[in-house]
Amino acid sequence: MIRKCLFPAAGYGTRFLPATKSIPKEMLPIISKPLMQYGVEEALEAGMTDICIVTGRGKRAIEDHFDNNYELEHQIKLSEKKIKLNGINKLIDDCKFSYTRQKEMKGLGHAVSTGATLVGNEAFGVILSDDLCIGGNGVSLMSTMVELYHEHQCSIIAVMEVPDHQTQNYGIVSGEYISNDLVKISSMVEKPTRNPPSNLAIIGRYILTPDIFDYISQTMPDRNGEIQLTDSLMIQAREKTILAYKFHGVRFDCGRVDEYIKANNFFYEHYYRECKSNCASASVNIVG
């Protein structure tokens, strides 16, 4: 069983300034639900009930969101509005939340290693909640990755094909296909400026074995002083099997303003009206 899911959420979200001066990027809403709530729902659907969040200064709204608000509930308890809290209240009931702080923003690898105290010595999921992923056939990306983990018992990274001109924005992997959508990774490079080894780009879902913490501690900072998780995974891939799973669903990089707007439009078009008229039957519950 994979019980724990780590949410690195300490970044400054500078692309959304000034909104993110006091509001964490992870709390920006898609329609009426914060990005991070989608991520926690995905984790829970995949069976992960221990939600481990790496926060930083100015991120207190995350803790408040995943906690009861008795005053508000009391105020709306006799009105129809109370169903709007059903979704978040279910997460609060079904999950256990724990937090730790990353004191300096030294990159995703560093953020993941900061979470080691919460994760301990077991395999765990990682969700970057600004990467909004909608799986096909109602099965979330993380649920598929958990199944693959059970079969292969190794670190698994989600990837997507991107156009050639976008490879420089991502960690890029290459290797040998062991089935249609599964690649055994032999090479990995963070944001290649030229000659990318493929067009398979790493997206914000991982299942990591706990030895990743040793590999992170062996990783040299990049020229910006950040520890890149991709570099740590490359060290792991030299010694052990790591698989990349090719995701075919819909994904929005909501860390970018244009994709964030697209995600809002997409959810409005596909779910919002349906959900407003009948929340229980909507495939993605956007109101609660």
Ligand code: UTP
């Ligand atoms: P990003 O690079 O997309 O987030 O990191 P950012 O730095 O907050 O955004 P910009 O570029 O300034 O707009 C991806 C994820 O990793 C987390 C972020 O919070 C985000 O969820 N992260 C990144 C950390 O937790 N710590 C870090 O040091 C860096």
